[in-house]
Amino acid sequence: MVKSMHLHQIGAYLLGFSLALASNSVLAQKPQVIGWIPAYGVDKSMQVLQSNPHIPAGLTRIGLQFWNPSVDGKSVVLAPTTKNGQPLSPEEVRRVIACAKQNHIQVLLTVYNNSQTTNKCDWELAKRAFKDNPKAFGASLIATMQQFELDGIDLDLEGEGNFEEDRASYAKFVKDLSINLKKYKKLLTIDSFHSPCANAPNMSWWRDWQGQVDAIHSMGYQDLYEGSTASFTPENKPVCEGGAAIFKYSWHLAYGKNAGYRADQIVMGMPTWLANWGEGGLGSSISAHLQ
Numbered sequence: 631m632v633k634s635m636h637l638h639q640i641g642a643y644l645l646g647f648s649l650a651l652a653s654n655s656v657l658a659q660k661p662q663v664i665g666w667i668p669a670y671g672v673d674k675s676m677q678v679l680q681s682n683p684h685i686p687a688g689l690t691r692i693g694l695q696f697w698n699p700s701v702d703g704k705s706v707v708l709a710p711t712t713k714n715g716q717p718l719s720p721e722e723v724r725r726v727i728a729c730a731k732q733n734h735i736q737v738l739l740t741v742y743n744n745s746q747t748t749n750k751c752d753w754e755l756a757k758r759a760f761k762d763n764p765k766a767f768g769a770s771l772i773a774t775m776q777q778f779e780l781d782g783i784d785l786d787l788e789g790e791g792n793f794e795e796d797r798a799s800y801a802k803f804v805k806d807l808s809i810n811l812k813k814y815k816k817l818l819t820i821d822s823f824h825s826p827c828a829n830a831p832n833m834s835w836w837r838d839w840q841g842q843v844d845a846i847h848s849m850g851y852q853d854l855y856e857g858s859t860a861s862f863t864p865e866n867k868p869v870c871e872g873g874a875a876i877f878k879y880s881w882h883l884a885y886g887k888n889a890g891y892r893a894d895q896i897v898m899g900m901p902t903w904l905a906n907w908g909e910g911g912l913g914s915s916i917s918a919h920l921q
Contacts, residue, residue, distance in 0.1 A: 661894055662845055664691040664738075664819075669709035669718045670746050672726060679729055686733035693740035693784040693819075696723055697774065703758030705770035706739075710746045727778060738817060739775045742786035753789035753796075753830065760787065760803040761796060768807045775816065782817025782844070783807065792864075793830035800831060801838035808842035817844045824850030824877065824899075825862055826885070827870035833885055840890035848886075849899035853877050855919055857910020879919070 667675040679686050696718055697706040708717040730737045743756040759767040771783050785804070789796075804820070811818050820843050826833035836846060848854070858877040862870040870876055876885075879898060886896035901907055906914040912921050 660690070662690050662897055663688055664693060664845075664847065664897060665689055666693040666695050666740060667726060668695045670711045672711075672718070672722050676726065676729060679733070686730075686735060689733075689735050691736045691738060691781075691819075692726075692730050693738045693786070694723065694726060694780075695740040695742055695786065697739060697741045698745055699741065699743060699755050699759035699767065699787075700770075701755070701758075703755070703763040704766040706741055706767075706774050709742075713746050715747050723778060727780070736781040736817065738782045738784040738819065739771065739778070739780050740784040740786050741771060743788060751788040751790055753787075753791070753793060756787040756789065757796060757799075761799040764799075764803045764806065768803065768810065771807065772810055772814070776814075780816075782811060782819065784819045784821065784847075786821040787831075788821070788823070789830035791829065796830060797835055797838070800835065804839050805842055808839075819843060819845040819847060821847045821849060824848045824854060824882070825864075825870055826876070827862065827867060828864040833882075836886060836891070837889040843895075845895050845897050846886065846891065847897045847899060848882055850877060850882075851899050851901040852904060852907040854879060854882065854898055854900075855908030855911060855914070856880060857908055857912075857914075859910070 696709055698709045699705075700707045708720070708723070710716060711718050727737050743752045744750060775783055785807075787800075804818070808818050820831065820839065822836065823829040823832045833848070839846075853860075854877050856879045859875045860877050861873045862876055864870060875881060882898065883893050883896055887893060900916070900919070902916065905916070908914050908919070912918040
């Protein structure tokens with residue numbers, strides 16, 4: 631799952647990303663530093679945002695992981711905050727938005743196909759939305775974005791397995807949503823698995839969205855680091871990319887550039903609940919990985 635771990639550690643995640651911005655400020659393009667707030671983590675995240683001024687100062691975007699596709703796939707609904715299905719209230723949504731806006735942080739509507747009640751990435755739920763009801767689902771996303779005066783939409787629809795048959799439908803949905811969002815001068819970002827050989831959406835799909843999305847979040851976390859020499863062999867498939875070390879930061883960036891993106895549009899998920907990860911490269915600390 632793309633973000634199952636960092637959502638339980640939102641405080642550390644926000645703090646780590648504030649460090650990322652400071653370390654990369656010399657880049658020609660200003661790096662985007664994004665943290666996510668889950669429906670079940672509003673109070674804790676608000677405490678974190680308000681406890682240390684360096685945290686909101688370091689963030690440029692927050693994805694509100696507050697919405698799920700509806701069961702019929704025709705709209706979005708507020709996600710449950712507890713295992714018994716109690717939905718997040720609109721008042722809580724507005725409280726978080728007000729805090730972010732006060733700190734000049736862009737706020738995105740993150741729609742995802744997991745929740746406290748399901749505890750799994752439900753690809754069938756996602757497909758009923760983007761594949762079976764793309765116009766109605768897209769219209770609901772935009773209407774909800776406008777209702778809460780948000781800065782754009784972040785697609786976090788995840789599938790674990792081989793879903794190449796859905797790639798064209800997903801690409802068509804992204805294209806149409808991008809066209810409509812550009813009318814309002816709003817952002818579109820996508821959360822992606824960190825391999826071009828498995829799951830959905832994955833790196834091989836990136837080329838489909840070139841010119842249509844503002845950023846891709848490649849969520850490898852502790853799998854990604856510059857010293858990595860690991861290859862990847864998906865289940866019942868040959869080794870990915872001929873055995874290349876696909877989890878090196880530089881390999882990821884080169885892949886994104888070859889797909890037509892600027893380096894700053896490829897945003898790496900970092901496991902900031904860890905003080906150290908990986909080996910080799912310039913070291914295993916957060917600052918070493920950023921360098």
